[in-house]
Amino acid sequence: MVDRTGRRPTIYSVAERAGVSIATVSRVLRRPGEVRASTRDRVLAVVEEMGYVPDGAARSLAVKSHEAHGLVLPELRGPYYADLLTGYEQGAAEGGASVVVLLTHGKDDVDLLVRRLAGRVDGMVLMGAVPVSSRTVDAVRAKLPVLVLADRHQDAVESFSTENVGSAEQLTRHLIEEHGRRALRFVGTPDIADDVQERYAGFVAAHEAAGLAPADPVPATFREDDGPRVAALLLDGELEADGVVCANDELALSVMQRLLAAGVDVPERISVTGWDDVMAARYVTPGLTTVAQPVRELGREVAVRMRGLLEDRHSAPERHVLPTRLVLRQSCGCP
Amino acid sequence: MVDRTGRRPTIYSVAERAGVSIATVSRVLRRPGEVRASTRDRVLAVVEEMGYVPDGAARSLAVKSHEAHGLVLPELRGPYYADLLTGYEQGAAEGGASVVVLLTHGKDDVDLLVRRLAGRVDGMVLMGAVPVSSRTVDAVRAKLPVLVLADRHQDAVESFSTENVGSAEQLTRHLIEEHGRRALRFVGTPDIADDVQERYAGFVAAHEAAGLAPADPVPATFREDDGPRVAALLLDGELEADGVVCANDELALSVMQRLLAAGVDVPERISVTGWDDVMAARYVTPGLTTVAQPVRELGREVAVRMRGLLEDRHSAPERHVLPTRLVLRQSCGCP
DNA sequence: TTCGTCGTCGTAAGCGCTTACATAGCGTTC
DNA sequence: GAACGCTATGTAAGCGCTTACGACGACGAA
Numbered sequence: 001m002v003d004r005t006g007r008r009p010t011i012y013s014v015a016e017r018a019g020v021s022i023a024t025v026s027r028v029l030r031r032p033g034e035v036r037a038s039t040r041d042r043v044l045a046v047v048e049e050m051g052y053v054p055d056g057a058a059r060s061l062a063v064k065s066h067e068a069h070g071l072v073l074p075e076l077r078g079p080y081y082a083d084l085l086t087g088y089e090q091g092a093a094e095g096g097a098s099v100v101v102l103l104t105h106g107k108d109d110v111d112l113l114v115r116r117l118a119g120r121v122d123g124m125v126l127m128g129a130v131p132v133s134s135r136t137v138d139a140v141r142a143k144l145p146v147l148v149l150a151d152r153h154q155d156a157v158e159s160f161s162t163e164n165v166g167s168a169e170q171l172t173r174h175l176i177e178e179h180g181r182r183a184l185r186f187v188g189t190p191d192i193a194d195d196v197q198e199r200y201a202g203f204v205a206a207h208e209a210a211g212l213a214p215a216d217p218v219p220a221t222f223r224e225d226d227g228p229r230v231a232a233l234l235l236d237g238e239l240e241a242d243g244v245v246c247a248n249d250e251l252a253l254s255v256m257q258r259l260l261a262a263g264v265d266v267p268e269r270i271s272v273t274g275w276d277d278v279m280a281a282r283y284v285t286p287g288l289t290t291v292a293q294p295v296r297e298l299g300r301e302v303a304v305r306m307r308g309l310l311e312d313r314h315s316a317p318e319r320h321v322l323p324t325r326l327v328l329r330q331s332c333g334c335p
Numbered sequence: 336m337v338d339r340t341g342r343r344p345t346i347y348s349v350a351e352r353a354g355v356s357i358a359t360v361s362r363v364l365r366r367p368g369e370v371r372a373s374t375r376d377r378v379l380a381v382v383e384e385m386g387y388v389p390d391g392a393a394r395s396l397a398v399k400s401h402e403a404h405g406l407v408l409p410e411l412r413g414p415y416y417a418d419l420l421t422g423y424e425q426g427a428a429e430g431g432a433s434v435v436v437l438l439t440h441g442k443d444d445v446d447l448l449v450r451r452l453a454g455r456v457d458g459m460v461l462m463g464a465v466p467v468s469s470r471t472v473d474a475v476r477a478k479l480p481v482l483v484l485a486d487r488h489q490d491a492v493e494s495f496s497t498e499n500v501g502s503a504e505q506l507t508r509h510l511i512e513e514h515g516r517r518a519l520r521f522v523g524t525p526d527i528a529d530d531v532q533e534r535y536a537g538f539v540a541a542h543e544a545a546g547l548a549p550a551d552p553v554p555a556t557f558r559e560d561d562g563p564r565v566a567a568l569l570l571d572g573e574l575e576a577d578g579v580v581c582a583n584d585e586l587a588l589s590v591m592q593r594l595l596a597a598g599v600d601v602p603e604r605i606s607v608t609g610w611d612d613v614m615a616a617r618y619v620t621p622g623l624t625t626v627a628q629p630v631r632e633l634g635r636e637v638a639v640r641m642r643g644l645l646e647d648r649h650s651a652p653e654r655h656v657l658p659t660r661l662v663l664r665q666s667c668g669c670p
Numbered sequence: 671t672t673c674g675t676c677g678t679c680g681t682a683a684g685c686g687c688t689t690a691c692a693t694a695g696c697g698t699t700c
Numbered sequence: 701g702a703a704c705g706c707t708a709t710g711t712a713a714g715c716g717c718t719t720a721c722g723a724c725g726a727c728g729a730a
Binding site: 345347362365391392393395396398 | 685686687688689
């Protein structure tokens with residue numbers, strides 16, 4: 001399994017053992033059609049026997065391609081990022097590229113890590129929520145194609161996102177028109193991320209269309225931990241509402257659970273809605289009304305687009321928005 | 336931003352522009368202490384100005400290290416793999432390595448992909464459930480350290496897993512002793528994966544300890560889709576049981592929901608338990624009794640161990656088992 | 671027979687880094 | 701003031717691949 005030098009086999013040891021030149025070994029592996037069958041078989045036998053695996057770094061250096069994409073996400077909680085990664089990996093794999101993931105949560109040198117990553121991949125996908133300076137983004141963009149997800153649209157940089165304003169408006173209108181809600185609150189901090197902002201915008205739009213005054217958002221993070229706090233405000237009467245439109249499902253589930261535990265009738269007295277359609281949303285009682293995003297498809301499309309950019313670096317930046325789907329269950333008041 | 340050749344800057348263009356040799360540029364970036372402050376500043380200024388990012392492949396080739404680990408998982412559904420990856424990425428990042436993920440689900444040339452991956456990383460972690468031939472595993476092991484997760488313990492290859500037999504036994508005993516169950520069924524296909532096998536073994540052990548005859552397992556995959564089928568068996572009376580020990584939470588949730596929808600009193604008439612403690616487990620009613628695994632810690636420990644192996648390749652293969660924790664909620668019969 | 675063609679394979683020049691070693695400059699020491 | 705040591709930097713040899721180019725022989729056509 002080891003050549004005479006005691007090190008792992010290289011293309012040289014394989015060539016020597018098979019009695020051919022290194023060029024032939026390379027051809028056997030990359031363009032088998034160009035070498036005579038008998039030679040090919042002999043070389044393949046040696047490859048197998050020695051357990052030769054070509055060094056990716058050397059290949060990358062020679063072909064000037066890393067055959068890898070970088071995917072930078074804040075974390076991996078919840079189904080969103082995992083699905084995104086799943087779809088992306090699939091799309092990248094279809095083009096023969098692997099994906100290097102960088103999770104920024106808890107790291108304090110994100111800019112450095114992103115720059116370093118830029119040296120090891122052919123293209124990079126940045127989640128809007130990652131804390132990276134625009135200086136760094138610019139530096140990386142100068143070197144390779146960059147795609148941004150769910151971020152405020154900076155011109156010049158191509159972005160993907162799922163539709164937010166429209167579906168938030170539709171959801172809110174549903175609560176107002178179908179369930180007669182008049183005192184809705186949006187739970188989530190718009191400044192925290194671009195999509196939250198858009199969801200709130202939809203919330204506002206629906207109110208204006210109905211001639212109602214939209215209330216200010218109730219600040220909350222995406223984490224479950226904030227649910228109890230918000231529920232307490234509702235229970236104490238500090239927050240008067242007959243419905244809460246939460247920025248995501250974790251928050252909604254957590255709020256709803258607290259309300260139910262306190263004996264509040266959901267949805268009779270208060271409607272609760274979420275966003276994302278996590279698994280728990282269809283198992284809880286009442287079922288959580290929410291908005292489903294085609295996250296896996298999103299991931300795949302992003303990867304496909306990245307492959308396109310790698311082919312043709314000069315295509316103009318586009319803006320992609322994927323449609324979402326309102327999922328009506330019982331927590332809004334539907335039967 | 337681009338040197339005179341129109342290509343991206345290399346260490347040569349930076350050196351030329353800064354009026355130093357490439358060795359000095361390299362030193363500025365890797366061992367700043369060895370170069371005079373004035374020179375260093377000058378070089379750094381040029382680096383910044385040109386937007387220079389060292390090529391990872393060239394570096395890897397020179398230092399003979401990819402500074403990356405491979406993580407091969409079947410998929411990314413549910414919190415298990417996502418948490419594992421999160422923990423692993425953290426542990427790897429602490430050692431300055433990035434992680435390349437390979438998802439095997441839906442791919443038919445897994446062996447080839449794994450071999451190829453082996454050429455781009457310094458070490459590889461294989462989930463037991465990935466469909467890879469042992470020939471391939473051996474070939475990869477000959478080249479770099481391999482760690483296996485939740486797999487049948489092949490000697491020689493180091494493995495990590497969470498405790499299964501003991502906690503399954505404990506869970507089953509709880510159902511028998513505390514809730515007086517006498518006709519339990521295990522839902523899951525032991526052959527499918529090593530951990531399912533172990534969980535069933537614990538199920539059997541508890542029965543034997545109680546002087547009861549353990550029933551055969553009811554085959555089912557990890558997916559939610561199998562829940563309705565199993566529930567139907569229970570409802571039709573084809574399966575007589577006063578409790579089902581499911582191989583994971585998805586299955587358990589799905590079965591439980593069907594039973595409840597059909598008017599069966601869970602846990603009064605039938606206890607239901609799962610495994611993994613997914614988020615939905617604490618939001619459903621009744622709360623799902625399950626077993627929590629320290630997945631993130633597992634991931635991190637695996638990464639740390641991998642870094643150790645990379646330092647000292649000759650350490651003997653160890654077998655690591657992390658403890659799990661029984662989470663009693665109401666679906667077993669507890670108040 | 672001669673020449674061109676084609677298929678097969680070897681030679682060698684990179685790809686962009688790191689680093690051992692050599693060298694130059696300069697302050698110390700006796 | 702010569703010998704020495706130390707620091708800062710340059711020179712150049714790889715690292716293991718890919719591939720342009722050319723050599724060579726076999727073969728068919730003229």
